[in-house]
Amino acid sequence: MKEWSNENPAVEQQSVRRVVEDNSVENLREVIGQELPDLIVHDAHPIGEGADNTTIEVNREYVFRFPRKGREHRHSFEEENKVLKALRGKTTTRLPEIEFEGKTYQWSGYKKIPGVQLKDVKEELTDTQREQLAKDAALFLFELHNALPISEAAEFGLKRPRGGPSREKLSDIRQLVNREFPDEEMREFLLSSIDRYEHMLGEASPPQGLLHGDFHPGNIVVNPDTNRLNGVIDFGEVAIGDVYVDFAYQFARDKDFAKAMMEEYSRLSxxxxxxxxMKVYGVMRILTHWHGDPKRVVRAKQWLEKLAVMV
Structure with a gap:
């Protein structure tokens, strides 16, 4: 493995950026080895590649995350790391604790939170276990939403969550609906939901808080021995906004689980x-995360159909 030259920092930084933005495991492993020479990398494999980050697991002990290309992604990555540092010790649930940060390019590493993703075990849980896990999730959201004063969180440069778009974005979302939904009944349901959301923007604001912004089963870590919540990961969409947003994804996919969360959250707060x-927020959550991948489009339309017939 070659060593980076210290004679020309600008060239070194450009080289590291090129390697990181390539996003291959070997290149990312090379960057880790160069910037953390005391960490001997025995094993490295990808564990996720989202819209904003590429994530690899190292030695089955650490998780390293690298922002994708683009200044916006790097900016949100910086916000995420600042928020995670500010949240240390403020939630009962374990969160990523940043131990490593890139010297010449933005990336971070933390000890892996042990457990399994909820999406992989949810169907195996009993009703009692699901109810308890919903209560655990509600407690986490309650603690998170109240962990930092809004004024302090705003200093990190946080924006509105993607699941709660500004009024200026609604025209684009309406165009998306008219383009993607030829069925008149479904199209009218979605357009009326957007109208309802726009009206809600002018109403008295729901409770505001520090949001996870992407609270779904893939980012929820469960202890496989106790089936209790053990951690929450991926704060790449952390934001300030309406607390409804953090329930919207669950509501769109699993209404009963979301309702159990909401009941416990109401008891606490x-x-x-x-x-x-909540149905309106569920619709907006899906539409604002629309993706061109055909498989994801099919899945998104299935969730919207569930919301359309939900009583």
């Missing part, structure tokens, strides 16, 4: 949820 509003 006193917030009363409107299922009508």
């Amino acid at each position: 006193g917030v009363e949820f409107s299922e009508d509003k």
